Amino acid sequence: MSQTANFQRSTWSSRWAFILVTIGSAVGLGNIWKFPYMAGSQGGSAFVLVYLVCVLLIGLPLLMAEIMIGRRGRGNPVSAMLKVAEEGGRCSGWGLVGWVGIVGALLILSFYSVVAGWIVDYLFKALSGLRLENAEAAANRFKALLADPLQMMLCHTLFLALTVGVVARGVIAGIEVANRIMMPGLFLILALLTVWGGIAGDMPAAWDFMFAFKPEAITPAVILAAVGHAFFSLSLGMGAIMAYGSYLDRQSSIAGTSLWVALAGTLVGVLAGLAIFSLTFAYGLEPAAGPGLILQALPLAFSHMPGGQWFGVFFFLLVLFAAWTSAISLLEPFVAWLTERMRLRRPVAAWGTGLAVWWLGIGVCLSFNRWSGHTLFGLNLFELLDFMTSRIMMPLSGLAIAIFVGWIMTRAQVLDEMQLSGLPFKAWYLVLRYLAPLGILLVFAHALGWLAWLGWLA
Numbered sequence: 001m002s003q004t005a006n007f008q009r010s011t012w013s014s015r016w017a018f019i020l021v022t023i024g025s026a027v028g029l030g031n032i033w034k035f036p037y038m039a040g041s042q043g044g045s046a047f048v049l050v051y052l053v054c055v056l057l058i059g060l061p062l063l064m065a066e067i068m069i070g071r072r073g074r075g076n077p078v079s080a081m082l083k084v085a086e087e088g089g090r091c092s093g094w095g096l097v098g099w100v101g102i103v104g105a106l107l108i109l110s111f112y113s114v115v116a117g118w119i120v121d122y123l124f125k126a127l128s129g130l131r132l133e134n135a136e137a138a139a140n141r142f143k144a145l146l147a148d149p150l151q152m153m154l155c156h157t158l159f160l161a162l163t164v165g166v167v168a169r170g171v172i173a174g175i176e177v178a179n180r181i182m183m184p185g186l187f188l189i190l191a192l193l194t195v196w197g198g199i200a201g202d203m204p205a206a207w208d209f210m211f212a213f214k215p216e217a218i219t220p221a222v223i224l225a226a227v228g229h230a231f232f233s234l235s236l237g238m239g240a241i242m243a244y245g246s247y248l249d250r251q252s253s254i255a256g257t258s259l260w261v262a263l264a265g266t267l268v269g270v271l272a273g274l275a276i277f278s279l280t281f282a283y284g285l286e287p288a289a290g291p292g293l294i295l296q297a298l299p300l301a302f303s304h305m306p307g308g309q310w311f312g313v314f315f316f317l318l319v320l321f322a323a324w325t326s327a328i329s330l331l332e333p334f335v336a337w338l339t340e341r342m343r344l345r346r347p348v349a350a351w352g353t354g355l356a357v358w359w360l361g362i363g364v365c366l367s368f369n370r371w372s373g374h375t376l377f378g379l380n381l382f383e384l385l386d387f388m389t390s391r392i393m394m395p396l397s398g399l400a401i402a403i404f405v406g407w408i409m410t411r412a413q414v415l416d417e418m419q420l421s422g423l424p425f426k427a428w429y430l431v432l433r434y435l436a437p438l439g440i441l442l443v444f445a446h447a448l449g450w451l452a453w454l455g456w457l458a
């Protein structure tokens with residue numbers, strides 16, 4: 001590619017392509033792996049209700065804000081923040097927020113890839129006819145994987161190579177094409193799974209568990225967990241949405257597009273939850289099983305159903321697609337920076353970054369076994385990376401983005417880019433100026449234990 005071609009940024013081939021890739025980023029391990037066990041352990045419907053409200057009140061407005069900054073800045077998260085700040089006559093230090101996102105995304109990718117590697121391992125096992133007799137066997141199978149660093153490294157390597165391979169091919173030929181193939185596959189498998197959950201599972205119990213109105217179960221802890229999860233599941237604050245937004249054409253409406261993404265993303269999460277819980281209940285399993293829920297409960301359920309092997313294969317394929325399209329969006333922001341700022345060729349940038357992330361991931365694989373004794377503040381490497389990103393960097397960056405759009409960008413800039421007016425604009429702007437910063441500050445304070453320290457949530 002010539003030097004001048006580097007300056008010409010790609011644009012998604014249509015508004016729908018953008019919606020598809022952004023849903024691809026949002027729907028991932030967060031929706032399918034984390035959402036069920038969080039809901040399972042945080043009061044079921046109470047968590048789901050608060051989560052849905054958070055997505056609408058804080059998630060959606062921030063999603064719009066991130067897409068807007070990306071499109072206005074027409075660059076990777078660092079240069080987009082910088083350009084928009086300078087255009088409005090503000091301090092260029094705001095570029096730093098882009099860095100928090102980029103670095104956070106790479107840190108997430110290092111352990112995301114390891115967890116996705118577990119899915120790869122289970123997919124292979126499902127293909128070779130994994131059968132689990134009882135809950136104990138399911139737990140032992142999962143423990144055996146965690147105790148085997150080599151197997152984890154192998155699967156992590158495979159998953160990361162798949163991710164890098166797509167990003168290296170470019171925005172359209174790689175990212176868009178991969179999403180165009182995988183996302184319809186994901187929707188199809190999910191629909192099949194949900195129908196099967198309705199036939200073979202206990203759908204009324206799942207529905208009740210997720211949607212029965214139980215206001216008394218809404219506690220401050222549930223609210224805070226739900227806000228945090230709304231963030232993670234919409235890929236907010238990590239530069240991913242900003243990077244994708246930078247390839248969006250000027251004609252598409254940001255508000256309408258974001259609405260689709262938030263709706264579809266949430267729907268996928270809810271459907272996955274219904275399918276997973278209806279099977280969980282039908283087979284007498286415990287919904288509050290924790291992070292191992294889908295890796296223990298589901299293979300066990302599959303072992304006891306007719307044609308369960310293929311069901312398992314489909315299910316893990318679904319999770320793999322979801323994780324893959326999200327991982328791609330975690331890698332893109334830094335690769336975009338390397339190609340735009342350092343003028344590196346895309347394949348070099350992608351594979352080079354992949355190598356660095358891979359190394360960190362190797363450490364994560366070891367943190368479950370050989371290095372499990374090496375801890376900092378009582379957290380092993382996996383827990384430390386998760387804590388640093390979801391509890392500190394994500395809320396911090398989300399807070400900064402809300403403040404940036406609400407208070408730093410000029411109103412003229414915002415109006416020009418959003419092309420929104422009347423009540424919708426007023427409501428959105430108000431949320432970014434007051435509600436979002438306040439909400440995020442509360443999550444942040446809770447995560448760091450400040451509220452407990454003050455005696456609020458003791």
Ligand code: PHE
Nearest residue numbers: 026028029030031232233235
């Ligand atoms: N939203 C993704 C998921 O739910 C994770 C993600 C977070 C992706 C931040 C990109 C940026 O799995």
